Amino acid sequence: MATGLKNALRTIQTHRDLSPHYAELLDILEEILILREEYRSRMRGEIFPVDEKLIAAKMAGGFPLVDFSSVTYDLAEPQAYFLALLEIAEKRAPGETGEMARKIREGEIIFNDLIHESFNAPPADEEALDNEEEASFDLVELFIEESLRPALETVSARYGDAVRKADWVEGYCPVCGREPKIGEIRDEEGSRYLFCNQCGFEWNYLRIKCPFCGNEEQQSLAYFTIEGDERYRVDVCNECKRYIKIVDFREAKQKADLDVEDIATLHLDMLANDEGYD
Ligand SMILES: [Zn+2]
Numbered sequence: 001m002a003t004g005l006k007n008a009l010r011t012i013q014t015h016r017d018l019s020p021h022y023a024e025l026l027d028i029l030e031e032i033l034i035l036r037e038e039y040r041s042r043m044r045g046e047i048f049p050v051d052e053k054l055i056a057a058k059m060a061g062g063f064p065l066v067d068f069s070s071v072t073y074d075l076a077e078p079q080a081y082f083l084a085l086l087e088i089a090e091k092r093a094p095g096e097t098g099e100m101a102r103k104i105r106e107g108e109i110i111f112n113d114l115i116h117e118s119f120n121a122p123p124a125d126e127e128a129l130d131n132e133e134e135a136s137f138d139l140v141e142l143f144i145e146e147s148l149r150p151a152l153e154t155v156s157a158r159y160g161d162a163v164r165k166a167d168w169v170e171g172y173c174p175v176c177g178r179e180p181k182i183g184e185i186r187d188e189e190g191s192r193y194l195f196c197n198q199c200g201f202e203w204n205y206l207r208i209k210c211p212f213c214g215n216e217e218q219q220s221l222a223y224f225t226i227e228g229d230e231r232y233r234v235d236v237c238n239e240c241k242r243y244i245k246i247v248d249f250r251e252a253k254q255k256a257d258l259d260v261e262d263i264a265t266l267h268l269d270m271l272a273n274d275e276g277y278d
């Protein structure tokens with residue numbers, strides 16, 4: 001088993017002990033991470049070709065390396081992974097996701113369309129926010145992002161250094177264009193890094209700036225923490241009413257596993273939603 005996976009599973013176990021109410025979601029995450037490892041090692045060929053000569057220009061122009069809005073990719077491998085992910089949900093609650101898998105297999109639902117739609121998702125349903133957190137947690141949405149992860153990870157591994165050297169100033173991911181949900185404070189200077197769940201890439205971003213609307217007015221940027229735990233906070237923007245979760249493990253001298261932390265901090269999403277941020 002790869003070291004990364006082993007560490008992640010250990011972190012999951014720690015969270016399971018501390019927050020038993022997240023046990024089910026953490027179990028699901030564990031299954032996802034094991035499956036991710038399997039599909040990563042199975043990857044054949046290059047799904048997302050990148051022209052190295054264009055990287056600097058793309059970065060300067062704000063265009064991610066893999067651009068789902070303008071290029072159609074062959075997503076057969078991500079689709080196979082997505083179908084395997086759906087089985088995780090189907091095993092727990094037979095019905096809906098099995099039906100979705102059938103429709104994809106029979107061509108009633110086009111997988112590529114799901115991916116494209118996921119970049120233009122309508123705002124979260126107000127009603128869903130009032131439900132129990134586990135119920136409002138959309139597994140299919142999570143699986144759609146996750147389905148691209150093994151293939152996109154190879155892109156961020158291969159071109160990550162070139163991306164880091166370029167001048168990327170956007171709040172969305174330079175590798176795949178997805179918006180971040182979580183980030184971390186790192187280094188002695190306390191730089192803020194945003195994390196992309198879809199490809200696993202992390203990029204440096206100004207601390208006093210909203211990743212979603214670019215607002216840099218200090219008066220309309222704020223954050224809140226949960227009393228007693230300064231390791232987690234939520235950065236909010238009162239200009240666009242969006243938020244991002246930020247972890248700061250510098251004091252604990254730990255490296256944060258942001259896949260795990262994103263799941264283990266769903267209470268922060270709930271709080272942010274309650275305060276009117278999305
Ligand atoms: Zn990304």
Ligand SMILES: [Zn+2]
Nearest residue numbers: 210213237240
């Ligand atoms: Zn904003």
